[in-house]
Amino acid sequence: MTAKEKIINELAEMPDDLADEILRFLLSVKARQTQSTELDRPTQKRKAGVMKGTFVLPLTDDFDEPLEDFKEYME
Secondary structure (H helix, E strand, C coil): CCHHHHHHHHHHHCCHHHHHHHHHHHHHHHHHHHHHHHHCCCCCCCCCCCCCCCCCCCCCCCCCCCCHHHHHHHC
């Protein structure tokens, strides 16, 4: 006997109020399963460089020069 057949046999012997509660439980499990499968779908992969040029920081001319704080260390 399969699990579905066992469930049907048990439901046939239960009072209606208990069967209603089990129905609500089954529907909530089914809804939760549907939500989790929707979240598991792969999303589109991000493309590199899409935002290139959007954020430009003003850099000073001496940006690549050594910092004043490291002068003693560099000597």
